[in-house]
Amino acid sequence: MTDILVYVPNSGKHAAEVLTLGRSLGDVSAIAFDDASAALAGEYGAVKVYRVDAPGADDYFVDPKATVLIDLARSAAPGFFLLPSTDEGKALAARVAVALENGLLTDVSGLEADGTATQDAFAGGTIVKSKATKGFTLATVKAGSTEPAPAPGSPTVEAVAASVAEADQRVRITERVDEPAGDRPGLAEAGVVVSGGRGVGSAEDFALIERMADALGGAVGASRAATDSGFYPHKFQVGQTGTTVSPQLYVAAGISGAIQHRAGMQTSRVIVAVNKDADAPIFGMADFGVVGDLFQVLPQALEEIEKRK
Amino acid sequence: MNIVVLVKQVPDSGLARQLDARLRVDRNGANNVMGELDEYAVEAALQLKEAHGGEVTVLTLGPGQATETVRKVLAMGADKAVHIEDEAVGGSDALTTSQILAAALGRLEWDLVIAGAESTDSGMGVMPHLLAARTGVPALTGARKIDTDGTTVTVEHQRTNGYDVLSASLPAIVSVWDTINTPRYPSLKGIMAAKRKPVETLTLADLGVTEAGPAAAGNEVLSAAERPARTAGQIVTDEGQGGVALAEFLAVEKFI
Numbered sequence: 001m002t003d004i005l006v007y008v009p010n011s012g013k014h015a016a017e018v019l020t021l022g023r024s025l026g027d028v029s030a031i032a033f034d035d036a037s038a039a040l041a042g043e044y045g046a047v048k049v050y051r052v053d054a055p056g057a058d059d060y061f062v063d064p065k066a067t068v069l070i071d072l073a074r075s076a077a078p079g080f081f082l083l084p085s086t087d088e089g090k091a092l093a094a095r096v097a098v099a100l101e102n103g104l105l106t107d108v109s110g111l112e113a114d115g116t117a118t119q120d121a122f123a124g125g126t127i128v129k130s131k132a133t134k135g136f137t138l139a140t141v142k143a144g145s146t147e148p149a150p151a152p153g154s155p156t157v158e159a160v161a162a163s164v165a166e167a168d169q170r171v172r173i174t175e176r177v178d179e180p181a182g183d184r185p186g187l188a189e190a191g192v193v194v195s196g197g198r199g200v201g202s203a204e205d206f207a208l209i210e211r212m213a214d215a216l217g218g219a220v221g222a223s224r225a226a227t228d229s230g231f232y233p234h235k236f237q238v239g240q241t242g243t244t245v246s247p248q249l250y251v252a253a254g255i256s257g258a259i260q261h262r263a264g265m266q267t268s269r270v271i272v273a274v275n276k277d278a279d280a281p282i283f284g285m286a287d288f289g290v291v292g293d294l295f296q297v298l299p300q301a302l303e304e305i306e307k308r309k
Numbered sequence: 310m311n312i313v314v315l316v317k318q319v320p321d322s323g324l325a326r327q328l329d330a331r332l333r334v335d336r337n338g339a340n341n342v343m344g345e346l347d348e349y350a351v352e353a354a355l356q357l358k359e360a361h362g363g364e365v366t367v368l369t370l371g372p373g374q375a376t377e378t379v380r381k382v383l384a385m386g387a388d389k390a391v392h393i394e395d396e397a398v399g400g401s402d403a404l405t406t407s408q409i410l411a412a413a414l415g416r417l418e419w420d421l422v423i424a425g426a427e428s429t430d431s432g433m434g435v436m437p438h439l440l441a442a443r444t445g446v447p448a449l450t451g452a453r454k455i456d457t458d459g460t461t462v463t464v465e466h467q468r469t470n471g472y473d474v475l476s477a478s479l480p481a482i483v484s485v486w487d488t489i490n491t492p493r494y495p496s497l498k499g500i501m502a503a504k505r506k507p508v509e510t511l512t513l514a515d516l517g518v519t520e521a522g523p524a525a526a527g528n529e530v531l532s533a534a535e536r537p538a539r540t541a542g543q544i545v546t547d548e549g550q551g552g553v554a555l556a557e558f559l560a561v562e563k564f565i
Contacts, residue, residue, distance in 0.1 A: 061449065061466070061475050062438070087434070087451050087468075094435040097404055098442035103527025104403060106433045116531065122326045122430070127534050134527035170447040174463075175474035186469050192564065216564060234488045235469065240322045240429065241345050241487055249564050260322065266539065270562055272555065278546070285539035288558040292547025300552025305565050308556065 002026030002079035002113070006046070007069060007092065011036040013189050014084045016148035018141045019044035022082050023151065025113055030155070031072055033057065033065065038157070045151030054162035062088070063168035066095035068160070073100060078136055080111070085140035093140050102135035109145040109267075111137070120267060143188045144246040185219050187236060192218025192249045193265070195238055198225040199254020199275060199294060206232050209253060212298055215305050221245065221265075223255045239264035253294045257282030274298065310363040310459060313417055314354040315410065315424040315436070316347040316382055318375040322429050332530040333400055334430050336372060343378045346425025348492040349485050353455055354423045355386045356490065361459055363420070364388040368413055370398060370406065376508070383503035384495030390508040391417065395521075397513055402526035403431070405518075407439035412516035414444060421462060422482040426451050437484040447477040453488040 004022040008015045008030045019041060022028040029048040030041030041049045050072055057064035065088075073081055073096055081096065083089035085107045097104035110118035115137045121128045132138065187193065194216060196209035206220075209232075213220045222232040224239050238245055239261045250268035255261060257273070257280055265271070266285065273286035274294045283289045290297050320326045321340040329335040354365045367382040369375050370393040379390045393413055401409070414422065427434035441448035452464035453472060462481050465472040467488060495503070513521055523529070545554050559565045 061473070063447075087466075090433070090435050091438045091448075091450060094438035095442050097435075097527070098407070098439055101404070101527075104433075104435065105528060106435060120536070121328065121533065122322075125326065125536055126328060127536055128328070128332075129531040129533075130528050131531055132527060133529045171449055171475050171477045173473050174476050176471070177474070178471040188469070216559070234486075235467070249559075249562070259324070263322065266536070270564075271539070272558065274551075274555070278544075283544050284541050286544065287542035288555070289542070289544040290547050290551040290555055291544060292551040297547055297551040297555060300550075301555040301559075302552075304553050304556035305559070308560060308565055 003076060004028045005073060005076055005078040005081040006030050006041070007083040007089065008032045008037040008041050009084060009086070009088060011040040013148060014086070014143045015040055016044050017143065017146040018082050018084050019046060020148045021111060021141055021146040022080065025080055025111060029076060029078070031069065042155050043150050043152050044148065045153055046155045047153070049155045049157050050160050051157050052160040052162055054164060056164045057162070059173055060164065060169055061171035061173055062091045062095065063170060064162070064164045066092050067165065067168055068162050070096055070099040072160070080115070080137045080139065083140045085142045089140045093138055097138055100135055102138050103132035105130055105132065105137070105139040107142045108139040109142050111139065122263065125263065125266070142246070184213060187219045187221055187238070187243045187245060190219035190245070191247050192216045193221045193238065193245050193247045193268070194218050194251040194253065195221035195223060195255060195265075196226055196232065196253050197223035197255030197261070198229065200226060200231055201254075203231045208295070208298055211302060212251065212253070215302055216249065216251070218247070218249070223261045252282050252286075253298060255282055256280040257285065310357060310361040310421065310457070311366070311419045312354045312357060312363065312421045312423060313366045313368050313414060313419045314350050314382065314387065315422065316351065316367055316369050316378055317344045317428050318342070318369065318371050318378040319344045319428060319430040326430070328533045331400065332533050336374075341374060341377070343381055344425055344429045346427060346429070346485065346487060349487050349489050350423045350425045351382050351385055351387065352490045352492040353485050355493070357421070357455070357457060361457065366391060366417060366419070368410065368417070369393070370409060379508060380503050381495060383506045384499040385493060386499060389506055391511060392508055393511045393516070395513045397521045400523040400526065401521045402528055403433055403435055403439060404527050405521050405525050407436060407443055409513065409516060409518050409521065410436070411440055411443035412518055413511065414440070416516075420479045421457070424482070424484045426484045426486050437482050441482050444482070446480050446482055448482045448484075449475045449477055450484040452483055452485045455483055455485065455489065
């Protein structure tokens with residue numbers, strides 16, 4: 001079996017997806033810096049866990065973990081090294097690529113045993129197949145690409161003791177600030193996303209979008225027009241310069257569907273649109289659309305959803 | 310404080326984009342623009358220069374037409390430019406690109422490099438960390454705020470549910486998101502002044518880079534296909550029961 005190295009940053013869904021994808025390719029050896037990540041690796045079928053103990057690593061940005069990953073990649077000589085496609089995963093993959101002069105594939109949505117990777121270019125408009133030609137297949141895997149499937153086992157645990165070298169102490173994390181996210185799932189990982197656009201008209205009226213998201217257990221998104229108008233914070237923007245989402249259900253309310261926005265959500269499984277303008281481009285890609293006033297349609301839909309629960 | 314700002318000319322994301330017959334980004338279309346996040350990097354650099362003095366140099370890698378992007382940055386207020394232009398660069402991967410940019414950075418005097426968090430075309434978002442690895446300089450990426458006292462740089466690294474405050478000594482590499490500022494428009498005076506600002510053109514030979522293009526790349530693109538266009542499904546017009554119809558669709562699809 002091919003050896004698959006997987007970096008497991010936490011016990012979240014995205015990490016479980018990468019482990020599941022890795023298992024479809026060969027024997028997974030997971031790299032975990034804490035117990036929760038190591039436990040997830042066991043639950044998702046890793047045969048081996050490198051349980052890294054690196055005191056102080058969390059006080060610094062990227063460098064200490066990168067050094068550990070570079071050393072493990074060098075000694076394990078895997079067929080694949082997979083990381084979640086997050087800011088951290090990409091940063092670590094970049095460091096590994098330079099250190100080992102290895103090819104690098106980012107935002108991969110699928111991988112085959114022969115190393116062929118599928119990527120969505122131009123935010124989903126073009127499907128590209130690529131393959132590493134230098135070293136092993138080093139890839140960051142997009143959230144939502146694989147359905148996580150547990151396969152509990154008892155992996156061999158190898159303890160790895162690492163100290164943080166002075167060279168890796170250059171970028172200090174002096175403060176971590178968590179901003180209230182509420183009970184809603186993260187935008188990139190959510191199974192359902194309900195987004196509002198210019199048609200919502202004001203910050204206050206985004207409450208209706210939030211109610212719809214909560215009724216469906218989803219995350220709230222916004223178009224660039226809505227975030228630029230100050231209706232909703234920037235970090236919820238779906239689209240080219242925001243987050244690319246690929247949920248099971250995407251509900252677009254008051255969004256015309258400019259290419260900027262479509263780029264960020266066109267790989268959603270089911271798309272529903274509500275818009276006043278029957279000619280809005282969003283209807284050209286919607287599985288179900290209602291031409292009408294979102295302030296009439298959504299409250300009525302909410303009432304009906306409540307009845308059916 | 311001397312700052313190098315990295316910019317890349319990209320095909321306009323507001324229009325149809327494609328790969329060409331060689332499976333490279335088609336840059337021959339008429340509509341090439343500065344990368345969307347690059348403008349925020351330029352603005353951040355100009356604001357730091359206004360506060361601390363020094364020079365802003367724009368560094369770009371691209372075909373001749375990328376001069377338009379360089380001129381725009383000079384018109385916004387950058388002082389000079391370095392444009393790496395060489396046919397052999399076409400088809401290079403991110404690793405080779407980072408080697409070329411690192412070689413160019415090695416020729417310049419700088420305290421800070423600022424880039425957009427990712428490009429609009431390939432969107433990999435790895436260049437600042439590739440450059441950090443090649444230059445041995447710390448990278449503080451994904452900033453929504455940047456501050457410096459001339460010796461150290463502090464940024465707020467944006468996360469989904471909050472931010473981390475990062476701090477490092479200069480020199481350093483920083484990348485920024487569009488939450489950081491509102492980029493300025495070039496003024497007429499700026500546009501006129503840009504015409505007289507120096508632009509140095511460099512080739513790979515000037516930089517001592519001998520291998521580039523597809524042969525030097527760590528990956529090979531095997532194929533590319535347009536994603537099949539989504540076809541419109543059922544569209545109803547609300548005549549009083551639109552919300553009920555919507556809920557019914559969600560129920561049939563088992564979302565409720």
